Structures are given as structure tokens and as C-alpha cells.
Amino acid sequence: MGTKEIILVTGGSGLVGQAIRSVTEDSNTNEAYQNYSFYFASSKDADLSQLEQTRKLFERVQPSYVIHLAAMVGGLFRNLKYNLEFLRTNLAINDNVLLMAKEFKVKKCVSCLSTCIFPDKTTYPIDETMVHLGPPHNSNFGYSHAKRMIDVLNHAYSDHFKSTVNVGEKVPLFTSVIPTNVYGAYDNFNLEDSHVIPGLIFKAYQAAHDAKEKGIEHAKLNVFGTGRPRRQFIYSKDLARLILWTLTDYEEVEPIILSVGEEDEISIGEAAQLVADAFTQETSIKIELEYDQSFSDGQFKKTASNFKLRQYLPKFEFTPIEIGIRETVRWVIANYDSIRK
């Protein structure tokens, strides 16, 4: 038996990284990944915004492939506060990781963009050709520009590889995926930093817990904004399976949107109701929604087309959101003491 090829997953301790770990370790799905050995790196392995630390990590791991997830990440409210830090940190991380992937002759590097980087003023649905067609929403312009630069770097590396690889050698491929809002176990549930679903789950947990302590059977879930903005949510394990498919089967430099269909877009109010229902089912506390409109709504929508993905994978089955939220709520209840909060 030959030695296994190594896949370095940067950001391996986060929401998406841990979902990839669980898919590759699950006995129902792991057969496809038997020929690979995964290294899930966290910021404890290396601060990837520092070139020398990044180089040392690559020296130690010697990857043949990279799934690049590491990033400064956050929901609307963290982005509004730290646009400059999002820009500078993520520019540095991405430049260092891609440069080391080139230096260490990685065969394929799949990096992660996001649907919130698309132009604010646009037509819907958004598709992969529109990444650079206008300024992003002001609320997260730092994060967005840093992410867009990954696509620019991928094309620059592609040109470089084409003109430098020896005849007969396979040209390395640097590409990217564009997920919509992700949710699942191992998310960041800190209210100031989190995305909407983990934020709602954290608040619902606390509301249900307080009600139980007081011996009452109902509680209120505080939803920021009007609840009217619309989002497509993808369960982290579905995204993990799709990223792994990208690594093994996707051969374009151009990015690919990894999203549920446009018909599965829901309002923030509907997402909040699903969180409330899941807690009612798990705890028997009846949770009602209340809206705090002093908070920003952010971008109204960023409806993305998964047409390209469907051309490749017409039969891929997404986890229905009520099931994904229920599993995530169960995980939070079981792991509350150790979740990021």
C-alpha cells in the first residue's frame, strides 16, 4: 500500500473545517477519502497572517492538496465594527497560504469565498461571473475585497503555472468555492461575532434556560432587525461534502457557488421560527419571536444561483433546513459548556 497523500485543511478547527472532519471520519461516507490523510490546522498550529509561521506549517505537513478555509470570519455586526481588520488580516492569510501552496508544489488548492462578497447593486440571481462587477455592500467591504482577491490570485497563479510547468507535468490548480450562509455544529455562537443562525440559537438557548430556572413554560427570542431580509442557508455537512467533491472532481479555475436553490431562500423571520420550533421540541419551552428594529438589517438579499453546481451534480441532496437546525440545536444543548461563545 502506497503512502497516503496529505490534505492540509486550514481553518480546520472552525465550523466548516470540523464538518469536513466529521464527513471524512463518518463510516458511511469516508470510503471515498481512504487514500488521503487529513491535517486539520487551527491558529494554534500557525498564525497564517505571518509568512514564516505559514511556511513552517507547510514544511511540517508537506501537503499535496490544500483546502483553505482559515479566515477572520463574522456576522454582520462584527464586520460593521472591524472592516479594516477583516481586510488586512484576510489579505495576509490568503497571500501567505497561496504562496506556500505554490512553493510546496501543491497539486490543488481550493479556497473559500462567500456570497456576501458579490456587488451590492446587482441583478438576481447572482452567478459566478459577477464577483467583480461592482462594489460590495458597505457593511463588509473589508472582508469582501480580501475574498475577491483570492479569485484574482487564483487567475494570476494559473497564468504563472501555465508558463512555467515542465512539459508532461500536471498544471497545479488553484480554485475557489462560494458558499452561502453556513450553519451547524462547531460554529461561533458569540453574540457579537456570530452569524444569524448561531446568534439566534444562542439567544434561544439562554431564553429557554432562564424560563426553566424560573419554572415557566414560555420564553421570547429576540430577533435583530425586521426579520425581512432573505438568505440561503447551507448545512455545514452538506458544504463539507461539496468542498470535498470540488477537491477531487472540479477542474476549473473559475469559482463555483455551493448553495441550496433559489427556491430554498427564506427570511430571517422564518429562520428564527425554525430555531424557536427546534427549542420547543427539545425543551418543551414555547418560544415566541420578538423583533428589535434598532439593529441593522444589513444586505436585504444576495440570492445566488446554483445552476452551475446542478450541471455537475444534478442529484446532490441538501439537508432540509428544519433537520439541520434541529441537529445543530441538539448539538448545542449537548455541548453547551464547550461551544465558542
Ligand code: NAP
Ligand atoms: P470559523 O468557524 O470562524 O473558523 C475560522 C477558522 O480559521 C478557525 O479554524 C480559526 O482557527 C482559523 N483562523 C482564523 N484566523 C486565523 C489565523 N490568523 N491563522 C490561522 N488560522 C486562523 O469560520 P467558518 O465559518 O468555518 O469559515 C470557514 C471559511 O468559510 C472561511 O473562509 C469563511 O470566509 C467561509 N465562509 C463562511 C460562511 C459562514 O456562514 N460561516 C459563509 C461563507 C463563507 P482557531 O479555531 O484557532 O481560531
Ligand code: GDP
Ligand atoms: P450576513 O448574511 O452576512 O448579512 O450576516 P448574518 O449571518 O449576520 O445575518 C444578518 C441578518 O440577520 C441581518 O438581517 C440581521 O439583522 C439578522 N439577525 C437577526 N438576529 C441576529 C443575530 O442574533 N445575529 C446576527 N448576526 N444577525 C441577526
